[in-house]
Amino acid sequence: MSKYKLSIIIPTFNLENTIDKAFNSIKCQSIGFEDIEVIFVDDNSTDNTLSKLEDFSKKYENVTVYSTSENSGYAGVPRNIGLGKATSDYVLFLDGDDELLVNACEVLYEKIQFYNTDIVIGGHINVYSNGVFEHYPPLLHNNESFFKNVSNPQLLNINPAISAKLFNRHLLISNSINFPEGIPGEDLVFLLESLLNSRNALTLNNFYTYFRNLGDESVTLKLTNEYFYGLIKAYLLASDLFEKHGVDDNIQEIVFHNHLNFFTERVMSEYYCEDCNDAELSEIFSSELFDELSGKEIFKNNPNFSQYFERMKNGEYNNRDLLNSIYQTFNFDSEIISDLKYVKNEISKLNIQPNRIQEDNIHLKKVNKELSEENERLTSELNEIKSSKLWKLKNKF
Numbered sequence: 001m002s003k004y005k006l007s008i009i010i011p012t013f014n015l016e017n018t019i020d021k022a023f024n025s026i027k028c029q030s031i032g033f034e035d036i037e038v039i040f041v042d043d044n045s046t047d048n049t050l051s052k053l054e055d056f057s058k059k060y061e062n063v064t065v066y067s068t069s070e071n072s073g074y075a076g077v078p079r080n081i082g083l084g085k086a087t088s089d090y091v092l093f094l095d096g097d098d099e100l101l102v103n104a105c106e107v108l109y110e111k112i113q114f115y116n117t118d119i120v121i122g123g124h125i126n127v128y129s130n131g132v133f134e135h136y137p138p139l140l141h142n143n144e145s146f147f148k149n150v151s152n153p154q155l156l157n158i159n160p161a162i163s164a165k166l167f168n169r170h171l172l173i174s175n176s177i178n179f180p181e182g183i184p185g186e187d188l189v190f191l192l193e194s195l196l197n198s199r200n201a202l203t204l205n206n207f208y209t210y211f212r213n214l215g216d217e218s219v220t221l222k223l224t225n226e227y228f229y230g231l232i233k234a235y236l237l238a239s240d241l242f243e244k245h246g247v248d249d250n251i252q253e254i255v256f257h258n259h260l261n262f263f264t265e266r267v268m269s270e271y272y273c274e275d276c277n278d279a280e281l282s283e284i285f286s287s288e289l290f291d292e293l294s295g296k297e298i299f300k301n302n303p304n305f306s307q308y309f310e311r312m313k314n315g316e317y318n319n320r321d322l323l324n325s326i327y328q329t330f331n332f333d334s335e336i337i338s339d340l341k342y343v344k345n346e347i348s349k350l351n352i353q354p355n356r357i358q359e360d361n362i363h364l365k366k367v368n369k370e371l372s373e374e375n376e377r378l379t380s381e382l383n384e385i386k387s388s389k390l391w392k393l394k395n396k397f
Contacts, residue, residue, distance in 0.1 A: 002087040004037035004062065005109055006166065009082030011075045012053065012096040013043040018213070019052055025099040025210075031106035037088050038063040040096075041078035044071040049096075074230070076179035076186040083172065083179075091169045093162045099211045100163075108166040108209065111202055115146060118168040118198035122209035124161050129214070136161070138203040145203045150195050153251045155203070157258055160188040164209040171198055184227050185234025188259070192238055196245045223266055228284050231263055232293050239296045252298045253305075260308065267317045278315075285312045 008026055012019060027033045038060070040053045044067065053065045066081055079093060090112060094100060104122070112120045126134040138158050139145055147155050171177070175197040179186040195201060235256070242252050267281065284290060293299070294309035311317075 002037070002089065004088040005031060005035040006090040006092055006105060007037040007039060007082075007086035007088040007169070008092045008094055008105075009039045009041065009079055009086065010094050010096050011041050011043055011078035011082070012045060012049050013071060014045045014047045014049055015096040016045075016048045016052060018097040019049060021099055022094060022096050023056060025102075026094070028102050029100065029105045030103045031109060033060075034062060036062060036105060037086065039082040039085050040065045041082045042067040043075075043078045044068050073182055073226075074184055074186060076181035076183065079186075080178045080181065083169075086169060089169055091167045091172065092165075094210065095163060095212075097213050098163055099213070101208055101210060104209045107204070107207060111144075111204065112166050112168065115200075115202050117146070117200050117202045118171045119194060119201040120166045121158060121201065121203045122164045122207045123204070124159075124164040124210050124212050125208055126212050126214055135208070137205050137208075138164070139205045141203075141205045143204075143206055145205060147201045147203070150198050150201055151245070151247055151251060153254045155195060155201060156192065156247070156251060156255050158191075158203070160191045161212060162187040162190065163212070165191070167194060168198075180234065180237055183230035183233050185231045189234050189237045189241070192241050196241060196247070223269060225280055225284060228267070228281075229287075229289060231266070232284075232289050235259060235263075236289075236293055236296075239293070239298060242298070249298060249301070253302065256298065256305070260305075264312075264317065267312075281317065282315055285315070285317070 010022065015022075023038075026036060026038055029036060038056075040056070040063070042050045042053060042065065050065070050067055057063045057065045064085065066078075066085065068077060068081070072078065075095070082093075083091065090109065092105065092108065108120050108122060111117075121138045123135065123137040126132075126136065128134075136159050139154055145154075150156075171194065175193070177190065177193050177197065179190045238255075238259075239252075241247075242255075290309075290313070294306075294313075299305040299309060
């Protein structure tokens with residue numbers, strides 16, 4: 001039996017300027033830092049990240065550090081290494097440039113124990129370098145939602161941001177669940193496989209778990225050929241999982257509508273950027289990999305999906321109006337989806353002020369803890385000085 005309540009796995013690559021914030025957010029957890037197993041896996045950094053991690057490990061017995069012999073490109077490899085080293089019953093993943101809210105571990109741990117569930121899902125807050133905050137609750141419901149049926153379209157359509165979720169490690173081990181390696185979109189595949197193999201799941205719809213810092217260097221914002229090919233591979237893996245677990249076609253349509261919308265937005269962003277290479281985009285959509293995706297039964301049997309893929313292959317991804325018109329013809333109520341997006345945006349706006357208060361409160365708690373630790377240190381030093389002076393005075397007489 002592990003002496004830790006949960007394990008936190010943090011992949012790193014060239015994060016010497018941000019890793020302190022991430023680590024400090026773990027040290028300040030209200031559950032107690034000593035109850036957390038911290039596992040860093042460095043993906044062959046070329047800066048001083050690994051050196052910093054090794055210093056953490058030397059100072060704290062609950063911190064261990066591993067490293068890869070070569071950079072793998074994405075978080076799948078280091079996360080899988082960390083997962084293989086974890087010893088506690090529950091596992092949380094955190095990227096090395098993000099920050100946990102101060103009570104994240106405590107709330108997730110208490111909920112997963114109380115409900116005896118396999119997965120607990122919180123929300124997250126995207127933080128951009130220009131100071132913009134975007135709030136992403138798991139679902140647009142009050143408080144908590146408990147799912148006994150994990151083939152629920154709401155559950156399978158939840159934002160895959162992995163650091164907002166706590167997993168039962170036995171679920172992952174018993175079903176040999178790992179992250180796909182060397183591709184973006186690994187979070188989506190891992191989450192879907194975990195959900196489809198779980199007994200049940202819980203969403204905390206009014207609780208935020210972490211700040212997802214999306215600066216200029218974020219992998220999420222880098223649109224390259226490798227990125228697009230990787231997303232296509234991730235969607236293929238997701239489709240395979242749906243087929244394996246017999247997920248209803250209507251549910252698959254809803255989930256893939258959401259992700260293809262995300263994919264198309266990324267394609268449009270690339271197309272309209274100043275240094276876009278149209279020939280490279282054309283090569284992606286005429287590739288065997290894209291043909292394999294469009295040839296999946298769920299897409300072949302739905303004329304609207306078929307039309308979408310055909311027009312992408314024909315290079316019509318530069319026509320925003322055309323693609324938007326395609327979305328409106330999918331075989332479910334697009335007005336409901338539009339309304340849900342509107343409501344979510346409005347809730348996000350309303351949540352900004354309360355969450356800024358919460359963020360300020362968390363910051364003050366961190367500062368208070370740091371000041372308390374500093375006060376203890378200074379008190380200790382003062383006592384040592386007093387003792388030393390008293391000793392000298394005693395010897396003098």
